[in-house]
Amino acid sequence: MVYVLNGWATFEYAGQGQKTIRKGDCINQIPGIPHRELACSEDFEVLEIVAPADFKTRVVEAPTAQAQAAE
Numbered sequence: 001m002v003y004v005l006n007g008w009a010t011f012e013y014a015g016q017g018q019k020t021i022r023k024g025d026c027i028n029q030i031p032g033i034p035h036r037e038l039a040c041s042e043d044f045e046v047l048e049i050v051a052p053a054d055f056k057t058r059v060v061e062a063p064t065a066q067a068q069a070a071e
Helices: none
Strands: 002-008 008-013 017-023 035-040 045-048
Touching: 002 017
Parallel strands: none
Antiparallel strands: 002 045, 008 017, 008 035
16 A cells, blocks of 8 residues: 655556545555556655565566556
């Protein structure tokens, strides 16, 4: 779960396109979904809760799907 405390950020998710999250938004990010941050505000701040917390960040290729997610 990701809760945006401040600012905004735009992410790209595999098979789902781009999504911008803003202060006050709360999203459930699918475990293991390839994603990347495209842009964010200087004051971007989140509370991220993950379980189980025994994973590592991996550098992967950018998502290939270009579909736009509904905002």
